[in-house]
Amino acid sequence: MITQEAIEAAHERIKVYINHTPVLTSEAIDNLAGASIFFKCENLQKIGAFKARGAMNAVLTLTPEARAKGVATHSSGNHAQAIARSAKIMGIKSYIVMPRTAPEIKKQGVLSFGGEIFECEPTLESRETTLQEVVGKTGASVIHPFNNYEVITGQATAAKEFFEDIPAMDVIIPPVGGGGLLSGTALSAKYFSPSTLVYAGEPEGADDAYRSLKSGSIQPSQSNSIADGLLTTLGDKTFPIVRDHVKEVITVSDQEITNAMRILWDNLKVIVEPSGAVPFAAVLKAKEKLKGKRIGVIISGGNVDLARAAKLFGL
Amino acid sequence: MITQEAIEAAHERIKVYINHTPVLTSEAIDNLAGASIFFKCENLQKIGAFKARGAMNAVLTLTPEARAKGVATHSSGNHAQAIARSAKIMGIKSYIVMPRTAPEIKKQGVLSFGGEIFECEPTLESRETTLQEVVGKTGASVIHPFNNYEVITGQATAAKEFFEDIPAMDVIIPPVGGGGLLSGTALSAKYFSPSTLVYAGEPEGADDAYRSLKSGSIQPSQSNSIADGLLTTLGDKTFPIVRDHVKEVITVSDQEITNAMRILWDNLKVIVEPSGAVPFAAVLKAKEKLKGKRIGVIISGGNVDLARAAKLFGL
Structure with missing residues (x-):
C-alpha cells in the first residue's frame, strides 16, 4: 500500500525537477457553474502534463x-x-x-x-x-504509464500540492484513463484532506472506469473519444484504489468535452487538451449536485495540436 | 514623482482584488533563445491583462x-x-x-x-x-488608460511581484503602447532591482516610443499593427519616465509577433494576445545581445478571439 510518507518522500524527491503548478480561478466560470472552482494547471507542468x-x-x-x-x-x-x-x-x-x-x-x-x-x-x-x-x-x-506504484505515488503529488495551496475543498476531480492520476489523487485526499470527496471525469466513449466501478471488476475499454489521453483501461494496481476511495465517475460526451475546453481556453487563457477538459465537463454536467461547493479541478494536460483544436472549435 | 512607498501602498491596496500571477519557464524556449527567460503571465491576470x-x-x-x-x-x-x-x-x-x-x-x-x-x-x-x-x-x-499616475503606480506592481519572485534578472522587458506598464516597470526596477536593465518591445507599425526616445520628444503613432493593444502614443506623464529609465525600445514586425505568439502558445500552453507576444518577439530579435542573460518577459495579456488567432497562425 502507498503510504502518506511515500507520497511526501516522492514530493521531496521530484520537487526540483517539476513545476509547482499554479491554481487559477475565474469569476465568469464560477458564475456559470454556480460553485467555487479552483483549477490546478498541470497543463503548465513540465512537458505540459502531470505525467x-x-x-x-x-x-x-x-x-x-x-x-x-x-x-x-x-x-x-x-x-x-x-x-x-x-x-x-x-x-x-x-x-x-x-x-x-x-x-x-x-x-x-x-x-x-x-x-x-x-x-x-x-x-x-x-x-x-x-x-x-x-x-x-x-x-x-x-515504466508503465499508470500500473506502477512509483508512478502512482508521483502523480499523487499534484493533489498534495493542490490541498496545500487551497484548503477545505469539498470535492476534487481529476480525469480517469488508466487511473494513475485518479488513484494518486484519491490517496492524497485520504491522507492530506480526508473530508474532500473524490470524483472523476471520464469520456462516455471510453467509460471503462465507470463500468468497472459499477460491476466491481475491471471492464475493457471501448476507446472511442476525442480525449486521446484517456482511452486506456484501469490496471490491477489502480482499480482497487479507485474502487475503495473514489465516490463517483461522471461520464461526458465529446461535445461536452469540446464545450468545456472552449470555456477554459476563453476564460482561463490556458491551452487545455481534450483529456484535460474532461473533469470540468463533468462538473458542468453534475452542476445541480455540486452547486455551491468548493471544487478542485485538475487540468491534466495541454498537449494538443493547435490545428486540431481549431477544428474541434469549428474555427 | 511616483515613490517606492507609493508602489508598495498600491500593491497592498489592490492585492485582494488581483491575481499574484505565475511565472512560467520553458526549457525548449531557453534553448531557442540561448538565455534564461522568465515569463510573468499577466495574461492569467483578472480580465486577462495587467490592466x-x-x-x-x-x-x-x-x-x-x-x-x-x-x-x-x-x-x-x-x-x-x-x-x-x-x-x-x-x-x-x-x-x-x-x-x-x-x-x-x-x-x-x-x-x-x-x-x-x-x-x-x-x-x-x-x-x-x-x-x-x-x-x-x-x-x-x-481614468485614462495610461497617462494617469495612479494607473502607472498600479501597473508597477506587476514588475514588483516579478522581482520578488525571481531575483537577479539582468533584463526586464514589457511591451510599450501608451507607456503605462513600461513606466511602471521602469520605476519598479529602479526601486526594487536597480541592477536590472529595462527594455521594451514595440510593433514596427506603431513605433512612436522608439522614435520618441530617439528624437527626445513625443512622436505621433502610425497605428498599423496586429498588436491592437499597443497602437497608442506615449503621454506627457509616461514619456519622461520612459526617457529617463528605459535603456532601449526594440521594434518587431507583425510576422515576428505572430511567430513569437505561436512559440508561446505551443511551449508555455498559455493564450497570448498579439500585444502580449511583442516583448518575447523583441527578445528573439535581440538574441545576440541578450545571449546568456536572465531575462524577465512580461506577457501583458491574453484577450484574443480564438478565430483571429487561428487565422494569424494560418490554421
Whole structure:
C-alpha cells in the first residue's frame, strides 16, 4: 500500500525537477457553474502534463544499475514525453513505443528530449509485443504509464500540492484513463484532506472506469473519444484504489468535452487538451449536485495540436 | 514623482482584488533563445491583462464622493474591461467609450462586468469628444488608460511581484503602447532591482516610443499593427519616465509577433494576445545581445478571439 510518507518522500524527491503548478480561478466560470472552482494547471507542468511527476519519481527510484540500462515504456503521448525528459535529466537512454496514430505534437516532444521512438499499431497487443522486443534487446526497465506504484505515488503529488495551496475543498476531480492520476489523487485526499470527496471525469466513449466501478471488476475499454489521453483501461494496481476511495465517475460526451475546453481556453487563457477538459465537463454536467461547493479541478494536460483544436472549435 | 512607498501602498491596496500571477519557464524556449527567460503571465491576470492592476488602484484612490458618480474611460479593450470590473467590485457605474472596431471579445468583457459602452470612431479625436460628452452627462471621473499616475503606480506592481519572485534578472522587458506598464516597470526596477536593465518591445507599425526616445520628444503613432493593444502614443506623464529609465525600445514586425505568439502558445500552453507576444518577439530579435542573460518577459495579456488567432497562425 502507498503510504502518506511515500507520497511526501516522492514530493521531496521530484520537487526540483517539476513545476509547482499554479491554481487559477475565474469569476465568469464560477458564475456559470454556480460553485467555487479552483483549477490546478498541470497543463503548465513540465512537458505540459502531470505525467512529468510520476515518470520522474519512477526513474529516480530505480537502482543505479537498472537505471544505467535505460528506461522503456509504451504510451499514447504525455507519459512518453515525461519518461524521455526524466531519462534526459538523469543522462540515460529512453525507448518509447508509440502507436503510429499518436498526435504529431507528442512524437515531437519525445524526440526533443532525445527519446528513441518505436512505432506500433494502435492496439494494446501490438504495444506490448513491441515493448517486449525493445526490452529484450536493451535490458531497459519498463515504466508503465499508470500500473506502477512509483508512478502512482508521483502523480499523487499534484493533489498534495493542490490541498496545500487551497484548503477545505469539498470535492476534487481529476480525469480517469488508466487511473494513475485518479488513484494518486484519491490517496492524497485520504491522507492530506480526508473530508474532500473524490470524483472523476471520464469520456462516455471510453467509460471503462465507470463500468468497472459499477460491476466491481475491471471492464475493457471501448476507446472511442476525442480525449486521446484517456482511452486506456484501469490496471490491477489502480482499480482497487479507485474502487475503495473514489465516490463517483461522471461520464461526458465529446461535445461536452469540446464545450468545456472552449470555456477554459476563453476564460482561463490556458491551452487545455481534450483529456484535460474532461473533469470540468463533468462538473458542468453534475452542476445541480455540486452547486455551491468548493471544487478542485485538475487540468491534466495541454498537449494538443493547435490545428486540431481549431477544428474541434469549428474555427 | 511616483515613490517606492507609493508602489508598495498600491500593491497592498489592490492585492485582494488581483491575481499574484505565475511565472512560467520553458526549457525548449531557453534553448531557442540561448538565455534564461522568465515569463510573468499577466495574461492569467483578472480580465486577462495587467490592466486590472492600474484600474483597480485608480478606482480605489478616488475620493468617496467622486467614486459615487462612477468612472469613465476610452480604451481599445483591456483597460475598458479592467475599469468595468473595478467599478463592479466597488458597486459603482462605469461608462466606456470604445472604437466600434474593438475586438468582440473585449466588448463582451466590458458588458459582462456591467459596463455601459459608448461606441465611437477609431480615432483619438472621436474617442475624446465622445468621452467629454459622457462625462458632461454623468459627472463620472475619467481614468485614462495610461497617462494617469495612479494607473502607472498600479501597473508597477506587476514588475514588483516579478522581482520578488525571481531575483537577479539582468533584463526586464514589457511591451510599450501608451507607456503605462513600461513606466511602471521602469520605476519598479529602479526601486526594487536597480541592477536590472529595462527594455521594451514595440510593433514596427506603431513605433512612436522608439522614435520618441530617439528624437527626445513625443512622436505621433502610425497605428498599423496586429498588436491592437499597443497602437497608442506615449503621454506627457509616461514619456519622461520612459526617457529617463528605459535603456532601449526594440521594434518587431507583425510576422515576428505572430511567430513569437505561436512559440508561446505551443511551449508555455498559455493564450497570448498579439500585444502580449511583442516583448518575447523583441527578445528573439535581440538574441545576440541578450545571449546568456536572465531575462524577465512580461506577457501583458491574453484577450484574443480564438478565430483571429487561428487565422494569424494560418490554421
